[in-house]
Amino acid sequence: MSLIKSNLARIRERIESAARRAGRDPGTIRLVAVSKTVAPERIREAVESGVHILGENYLQEAQGKIEVLGAGISWHFIGHLQKNKAKYAIRFFDLIHSVDNLALAEELNRAAEKSSKIQEILLQADLSGEATKFGAAEEEIVPLAEGISALKNLSLKGLMTLPPFSEDPEDSRPYFRKLRLLGERLAQMKIPGISADEFSMGMSGDFETAIEEGATLVRLGTSIFGPRPPKHSVFA
Numbered sequence: 404m405s406l407i408k409s410n411l412a413r414i415r416e417r418i419e420s421a422a423r424r425a426g427r428d429p430g431t432i433r434l435v436a437v438s439k440t441v442a443p444e445r446i447r448e449a450v451e452s453g454v455h456i457l458g459e460n461y462l463q464e465a466q467g468k469i470e471v472l473g474a475g476i477s478w479h480f481i482g483h484l485q486k487n488k489a490k491y492a493i494r495f496f497d498l499i500h501s502v503d504n505l506a507l508a509e510e511l512n513r514a515a516e517k518s519s520k521i522q523e524i525l526l527q528a529d530l531s532g533e534a535t536k537f538g539a540a541e542e543e544i545v546p547l548a549e550g551i552s553a554l555k556n557l558s559l560k561g562l563m564t565l566p567p568f569s570e571d572p573e574d575s576r577p578y579f580r581k582l583r584l585l586g587e588r589l590a591q592m593k594i595p596g597i598s599a600d601e602f603s604m605g606m607s608g609d610f611e612t613a614i615e616e617g618a619t620l621v622r623l624g625t626s627i628f629g630p631r632p633p634k635h636s637v638f639a
């Protein structure tokens with residue numbers, strides 16, 4: 404068995420037991436294989452081992468891979484997105500995890516309308532209170548969702564977060580829990596056209612904790628493909 408294949412088998416077991424521990428159906432948790440810096444041949448191995456969703460951080464890099472690997476894969480954008488790149492994101496991605504301001508949402512909506520597409524998105528929340536990373540502050544999420552409600556070519560599905568880096572997965576738990584509660588609050592508001600059932604949270608170091616706290620999309624890179632070159636660390 405190849406390393407990627409055995410990594411995936413192990414990850415699937417871990418997802419399943421974390422779900423069962425939390426009394427959740429493992430079928431409600433989707434694996435996003437994060438393939439930034441990973442060459443197409445190695446991505447293909449993951450796809451042949453049953454990966455359906457690939458997450459990419461850089462548009463140009465992703466575009467090349469999408470051309471080579473073709474259809475049959477659902478591509479998710481998980482990196483920082485600039486407004487002037489909105490039309491490329493619309494063209495290639497089924498779900499954009501990282502929308503964090505209304506100007507970007509409006510640009511995505513315009514591009515989606517031109518392509519006659521309903522673009523699914525998540526709002527990225529920065530719950531660290533440090534305002535050092537990308538993501539909207541907690542108190543900006545509801546107004547942002549209200550703004551997006553008026554944008555007919557965007558479909559808001561839920562929330563994403565990236566906690567401050569730590570070796571200890573327990574350090575991420577409060578952020579995951581906060582995201583979940585924020586999503587529940589959003590869902591209760593019944594804003595037209597907005598749902599908040601998807602929670603994109605958890606990476607290689609803390610995905611089991613995220614699942615215990617309600618993750619529906621876990622984003623795993625190194626635990627599938629192995630270490631990346633240093634300049635492409637998580638926050639790059």
Ligand SMILES: *Cc1c(COP(=O)(O)O)cnc(C)c1O
Binds near residue numbers: 481606622623636638
């Ligand atoms: C790189 C990256 C991941 C994957 O991180 P790993 O620790 O390799 O699993 C997940 N989410 C985002 C936003 C990333 O940039």
